[in-house]
Amino acid sequence: MKEDSLINLFSKIFSYPKSKDLIAGVGDDCAVIDLGAREYALVTVDEVQEGTHFLMKFTSPSLLASKLVRMNVSDIYSMGDARPLFCFVAGGLPRDIHPSWVKKFSVALKKESSFFGMKVAGGNLCRSDKVHFSMTVIGLASKGRIVYRKGTRVGDIIASVGFLGDAKAGVEILLSGKAKNRIEKKLVSRFWRPYIRHKDSRIIASYASAMLDNSDGLYKSLSIIAKENKVGVDIKLDKKIASPELISWCEAKKKNWREYVCSGGEDYGLIFSMNEKDFQLLKKKIPDSIAIGKVVSSRGIRIEGYEKKIETFEHF
């Protein structure tokens, strides 16, 4: 089963009649729920699975903890003026795992969570053949300042913060053996410890009409915006959307950086839409925010200079 058809199935089954307590359920980066407090609670869950997302021989407990935390808090920040508060971890570990691995993972998990203002408040551990960890994060968000995937208007700018494509290159470098130089090491480290725009999201929330994190790669993110808002997007990629390291690496390897930007995943930058005037204001506050295209009424994703069929990032 393809990821898209699964998501469609779940959106259908797990849709509920409009209610006071479930503001947004299955279908956005986070669920938005009303527990009777001044702010809404945000909840997200994500998972890392050995063999699918990582190989034990290429990882360390602290890198894995970093990735797990960052991929999860990214979903919280992508909802706008929001902050993660507590996380809960369910792990499966083989019986022969070394106690020092578990200890190092736990210490790193606490440290990494603390960096984002979050406490590890519970968990569960079971035996499994392969390592996996799922994490649930609970955060809070100002009621009026949540940005959903829906809200984009025709004429809006599509913009992005955070380099795209690095994680995909990082994985390829990992799988090909070892990072050979400073550039390759940097790309690998962006896979494990993606840079989370945690200070930017609340600024963007003041202007954005829609937002999501870039966990699935640019093409998939654009498809989601287009589908959710029943619009199309015309994209013109600025080289600045790729890191200097990715550009150099692609040049050296004779690869097309646009492919990494479009079909990569797990970069965890933010993709958002807003009107042009607001984008000029945003640009003063976040100078590395980059306009990459425009929202149009004609459905479809068009990327200038990149006609190739895009292999999108599949989690499943």
Place this chain on the structure above:
Amino acid sequence: MKEDSLINLFSKIFSYPKSKDLIAGVGDDCAVIDLGAREYALVTVDEVQEGTHFLMKFTSPSLLASKLVRMNVSDIYSMGDARPLFCFVAGGLPRDIHPSWVKKFSVALKKESSFFGMKVAGGNLCRSDKVHFSMTVIGLASKGRIVYRKGTRVGDIIASVGFLGDAKAGVEILLSGKAKNRIEKKLVSRFWRPYIRHKDSRIIASYASAMLDNSDGLYKSLSIIAKENKVGVDIKLDKKIASPELISWCEAKKKNWREYVCSGGEDYGLIFSMNEKDFQLLKKKIPDSIAIGKVVSSRGIRIEGYEKKIETFEHF
């Protein structure tokens, strides 16, 4: 690594200085957090893993969904006057899983969650060799009516609601082949669809000094109460704590029902302590609540008529 040493490790690493927002973290059935609402939020996470908790050949998607929901809401109810509201599921599925399996599981998950007043508000799916599902449940509880594992006093009665030992017998029947008669079928069904005392927990909360669910078997539950409260317990098991089915089955198989009651797990009854007078009041409201022993100052677990070293239930 043994489960106990892991729990000790986690309790140590994930302990935080006393704070306004984290009322209880790692170490109880649920985390208790203050999100600024009239009630406290309760959060718990638990997991089912193929090969560890179940075998695909013995299960169906709807039974697995039942078990996943019930084992999780049980933790919420075990905190006293509490109710589950939302759940989030992270699943790992093999690539060749049949779409109808996924659909049936999802439909059953929704139905079973609804039975306990809960909405499925989010999730994540990834590819894995073996099936696993972790579930996080968020509930609410009246601030003054939460019952923790700590609170037992010397002189209290130890009591229980819900038959113990059925799930362990159910697993043995499953592993030996097929349930051969009505009694065996009932025991197997208690493994998959344990009876959750969701209406009793708020009544018990009015009287109990400490409470937990019986997910790890009676002996382990008693050990937790004894350790948390620095007390001992003298137990005299009433046959009524075992179901008529378990008693019959044990007689037929020449097995000791006390062993199933003490070392079984996954029955999800409630174990609690309260003073004798309160227990008499409780007994009028929940006639099948059973006093099984007394809290004493002399440390240790003593079970009359059962001297054998007890193999406790290990999740890991």
